[in-house]
Structure formats: C-alpha cells, structure tokens
Amino acid sequence: MIKEQKALFIIFGGTGDLAQRKLYPSIFELYKKGYLKRNFAIIGTARRPWTNDYYREIVKDSIDGMYDSEQTAIAFSNHFYYQSHNVTDTSHYVTLRQLAEKLDGKYEIGGNRLFYLAMSPRFFGTICEHLKSQELKTTTGYNRVIVEKPFGRDFASATILNNEISQSFPEDDVFRIDHYLGKEMVQNIAAIRFGNSIFNAMWNNRYISNIQVTLSEALGVEERAGYYETAGALRDMIQNHMLQIVALLTMSAPVSFTDADIRNAKINALKCLKVYTKDEVKENFVRGQYDSGRNLPAYRQEDQTAPDSMTETFVAGKLLINTMDMAGVPIYVRTGKRLATKATRIDVVFKQVPNNVFADNDLRHDVLTITVDPEPSLRLQLNSKTIGQGYDFDTHRLNLDYKLSEEQKKSVPEAYEKLILDALKGKASNFTHWKELQYSWKFVDAIRQAWDDNVDQVVFPNYPCGEMGPDTSEKLLAKDGNHWEFTI
Known part of the structure; x- marks a missing residue:
C-alpha cells in the first residue's frame, strides 16, 4: 500500500x-x-x-x-x-x-x-x-x-568526519548512501540465502568452495580523473560497494528482518574480515593500471593524470571471513576500469560431491550466479544426464535460468529512488552504519599501506583496454586451484 x-x-x-x-x-x-x-x-x-x-x-x-x-x-x-x-x-x-x-x-x-x-x-x-x-x-x-561517498579516504579521516557529523545528528539519523545497496539483485541476496531451505542449509564452509564478486567497468576514468588520482580502485570500489556486497553474502542470518538486526549481522561479518599483514597483502591482493588498446588511451594519457601515475585502476583480492560458517571459504573480488564489459556479478561456487560415482564423467562444480547488472538475473548451473540414446551415462551442464520479463524490468525502481524512499520512511538497513565503515576502512588501510610501502614492486601499466585485468588476477585464483567463473 x-x-x-x-x-x-x-x-x-x-x-x-x-x-x-x-x-x-x-x-x-x-x-x-x-x-x-x-x-x-x-x-x-x-x-x-x-x-x-x-x-x-x-x-x-x-x-x-x-x-x-x-x-x-x-x-x-x-x-x-x-x-x-x-x-x-x-x-x-x-x-x-x-x-x-x-x-x-x-x-x-x-x-x-x-x-x-x-x-x-x-x-x-x-x-x-x-x-x-x-x-x-x-x-x-x-x-x-x-x-x-567518499566517507573519508582512510580510517583516520573517516573518524574525524563521523565525529563532526555526530555532534549534530545521532547515528540513527545519519544515512550514508551506497547506491549498490539499492540495486534489485543486491537486495535479493538476503531473500535467496534466508528464504530457501536449499541455500540456507548449504551456505557455509561445508558446501561452498569459494565466492566470487566482479564489478567490471568498460569505461575509463573519464571526467573523474582528478578525483581518481587521489583515490584509485581500492578506495573507490572495494572499501564501499564490494565490501557491502561481501557482508551480505557472508553475514549470519539476522534474528529478524529489522534494521537493527540486519545491520548487526553485517557489522559482525565485517568485524570477522581478516586484516592482512604486509606479507599477506602481497600474497592475497593484486593491482593493475590500464594501458592503451582498442584505440583507447592509457590511464596515464587521460586528462588530469600524471604521466608516471601509480594509481591503480584494477584490484583483485582474496578475502577471508573468520566466522564459524565461512572460515576457510575464499571470497575473491575484482574491479577495474576499461575492462571487457560493464557488469556486476556474483558467483557462488559449491564443492564437488565427495564421491563421483560417474567415473567416466568429469563433474563440474554447481554454481549459483547472481547478475546484478546490466541484466538482473539468476542462474543455477548443475550436472545432468545427457538426453538421448547411445550414451553409457554421460553428464552435461544444465543451466536453470531466471530473467526479469520486460514488464518486470519496467517496475524495477532505480537504486536512488529506492534509497530515497527508505530514508523518507526511516528504514536504515540499506544504508551503511558507522561500525561497518570502521571495519572496512581498517581492512583497506592495511592494503593501501602495504602498497604505498612497496610502490616499486609493481610495474604499470599492466593490462590493455578491453581485457579483464592483468594476468596476476588469474594467477591469484590458480594458486588455490580455482578460476574466475565470469570470463569474456
């Protein structure tokens, strides 16, 4: 109503x-x-x-x-x-x-x-x-x-900014907007996880092999180059959008679907996010900067960028959430400019069955894919028997797909519309609490500090326009025996 x-x-x-x-x-x-x-x-x-x-x-x-x-x-x-x-x-x-x-x-x-x-x-x-x-x-x-956003550029500046605001507005009246939290399929994560017995029972380290989150952009920095030179992909995308999505994917079930309980669940997930040492940053995070390609300029050739800029336009990393349910499950994230396509996609990769009775068939991992942009959709990839005669018992990949109809697409509100209405109603669950920012900034600050201390250990640019980032991104997953499910 x-x-x-x-x-x-x-x-x-x-x-x-x-x-x-x-x-x-x-x-x-x-x-x-x-x-x-x-x-x-x-x-x-x-x-x-x-x-x-x-x-x-x-x-x-x-x-x-x-x-x-x-x-x-x-x-x-x-x-x-x-x-x-x-x-x-x-x-x-x-x-x-x-x-x-x-x-x-x-x-x-x-x-x-x-x-x-x-x-x-x-x-x-x-x-x-x-x-x-x-x-x-x-x-x-x-x-x-x-x-x-940006709400600060590190934990220290964010704390100062929060203290200034809190002198005039209590936390319950402060709505820190992250437009990704207004997107239809991001909000759908909770319904998928906690509204279905099949996923609710299997959303833990006994069944999940790894989780992958990709936020790729086909455009370069465009008119934002001046800001981007001082921010980079780590601050611009990982600290806010990506860690908010990770919190929704890894939080425990809230006691109830109220603002307070949802926020507490997200806060607890981010509180359990492992903060890396400098050596662990080197092992678990990679960065990149786009070169020229496809008749497009390199980052260093964009207006308002330094010709020797060491600002990263791509980040990929492995995160660990040390809760009882998620401990040991690697969460891989990547985001970048001038990649092959514009997309926001989540892949939840489930573990193989413990005993493959189909000895002559290579069973693949079951994968739940949540596509946020550009076309909101769900896909569940399963193993199934190949249809027809003449097969001993061959298996093949079966895709169960759900896409919004044209009529449904028309009814999907734009993210800002949903969030402004939430603010009018006083609903805060789709906004970022200060404690969430605290833990996300502490995690990001450790990476930023390690990179700043070892700026000579990376060579930029290291990926051409139109690809999905540097080779080190693929190698990051290969070390664990995994690969990016989303490929172009």
Whole structure:
C-alpha cells in the first residue's frame, strides 16, 4: 500500500551533476507513484545565483521524457525552490531557515526534514554544525541527513568526519548512501540465502568452495580523473560497494528482518574480515593500471593524470571471513576500469560431491550466479544426464535460468529512488552504519599501506583496454586451484 510521505528536502549541491542525473528523476518517480503528492517541497542550494524559475527549468530538463504531460512536469517542478548559498556563511543559514519554515507551513509538512549533502565531504561537518546551531533542525518532526561517498579516504579521516557529523545528528539519523545497496539483485541476496531451505542449509564452509564478486567497468576514468588520482580502485570500489556486497553474502542470518538486526549481522561479518599483514597483502591482493588498446588511451594519457601515475585502476583480492560458517571459504573480488564489459556479478561456487560415482564423467562444480547488472538475473548451473540414446551415462551442464520479463524490468525502481524512499520512511538497513565503515576502512588501510610501502614492486601499466585485468588476477585464483567463473 502506498503511503504519502511528508517531507522538506534541502539539497546541498542542488545544481550538481548528481542532483540532476539521479536525485531529481528519482524524486519525480516517487511523485508519479504517489509517495509524494502535495505535502512536500525541495530547496536546492549552491553558490550559483539562480532564480526559482531557472531552477525549475533545470528540474524539468532532468526529467525530460519521464512525464506524460507538460502539466505534470510543471506541477512537480513548482515544488522546487532555490537559494544561492555559501555553506560557510552563517547568515545564509538564517535565510535558509526562514524559507524552510515558510515552505513547511505552506505545504503542511509537519517539520519533517531530509538534508541531502550532495557535495564535497569536506563541507559535511560545517553544514551539519550550522543546521544544528541555526535551528534548521525542527522539534516537531524527523531530521535525517543523507551523505554521499567518499566517507573519508582512510580510517583516520573517516573518524574525524563521523565525529563532526555526530555532534549534530545521532547515528540513527545519519544515512550514508551506497547506491549498490539499492540495486534489485543486491537486495535479493538476503531473500535467496534466508528464504530457501536449499541455500540456507548449504551456505557455509561445508558446501561452498569459494565466492566470487566482479564489478567490471568498460569505461575509463573519464571526467573523474582528478578525483581518481587521489583515490584509485581500492578506495573507490572495494572499501564501499564490494565490501557491502561481501557482508551480505557472508553475514549470519539476522534474528529478524529489522534494521537493527540486519545491520548487526553485517557489522559482525565485517568485524570477522581478516586484516592482512604486509606479507599477506602481497600474497592475497593484486593491482593493475590500464594501458592503451582498442584505440583507447592509457590511464596515464587521460586528462588530469600524471604521466608516471601509480594509481591503480584494477584490484583483485582474496578475502577471508573468520566466522564459524565461512572460515576457510575464499571470497575473491575484482574491479577495474576499461575492462571487457560493464557488469556486476556474483558467483557462488559449491564443492564437488565427495564421491563421483560417474567415473567416466568429469563433474563440474554447481554454481549459483547472481547478475546484478546490466541484466538482473539468476542462474543455477548443475550436472545432468545427457538426453538421448547411445550414451553409457554421460553428464552435461544444465543451466536453470531466471530473467526479469520486460514488464518486470519496467517496475524495477532505480537504486536512488529506492534509497530515497527508505530514508523518507526511516528504514536504515540499506544504508551503511558507522561500525561497518570502521571495519572496512581498517581492512583497506592495511592494503593501501602495504602498497604505498612497496610502490616499486609493481610495474604499470599492466593490462590493455578491453581485457579483464592483468594476468596476476588469474594467477591469484590458480594458486588455490580455482578460476574466475565470469570470463569474456
């Protein structure tokens, strides 16, 4: 049942790319579906001296092609208001509070406020401090703040940032967004694991050989090169998206499907993630940087990159979660730019049967594949008898496939849409808790430190555009007698 949500959105960074590409279209989808009707308003803030009318035209442009009538677009955009704002100027927050109070009364919102910080994290603490000191936080409704990544660049900076925010907002009101947690098939992991006896019983080290997670990107760094030079694939993808997926794949069953219990299960999984020594990093993690190929430039030839850059654009690693159920199960992860294809895929490889009674047949591992992007799907690969006469008892590979129908695809919400609705409802299970960040940063920091101390031990570039990374990625699994299930 659809219940209307009453809220005043205040978006810091309202003129930015994220707001126009993701936030406004997602809010419009909630409007079309009835989650937002009359009792909502959006204030966009940024330095640019825009007017309300110009801002509304920008909003309409961002939802172009999504509405059936001009009247609908106008009705939606009329809920948007703009204020030119310097986040370090206290007087601007006074003006912002006055506008917020006016709109709260006009739209009968009841004091519910959702602050979205869609700008550089270096301003998060300043903004939150002013929201509290200048009384933009209300006493009559909820006050929630959504923050984008990157949440720090290591454990120390993340701790400082968290302390700054927590001075103004308690943990329960802080929604650290990771859009991968809004993807349909990532959210489906819990249903697959805990909603089916066959997988619930077998999701442990007695039956699972290894788990593989691939987040591959066909594009290069594009316009993000300036940021990427200071981040690299380890911070950009492993610390957040990949470790969140790993937590969902390895956590124990929550006591109940509530925010607190789900978060506790994820926290416990990440708490049990083995933090490597420098020697163990060398043994269990590899890195790469793309070279030119297929008429595409090398990373070092991209704009805003150093000609001798040692920033990694590819990472592959072996993780160990030391819980009773998952101890000894290697979790392999890899992510990179300029790879053969864009895809997010999970492969759960089960152990072979202990005794192969089909002596003349090489049985293969059963594999459960969860494809997150680009086409959400499930596949279970099994061994089956070859159909027909003339076979002694040959076996072959049988694929049980499930793909979303065209009608189902139309009903799948975009990740930001799902997460914004969760924030409006106060549902925090698909957002990252501070304790999850603590453990993920400590794990990543150990790898980063080991690499920084041994920068001369790797030669870049080491894979051409259009392949699935350097050869060392394949060798990482081969050492354990395994191989990447996802190949191009």
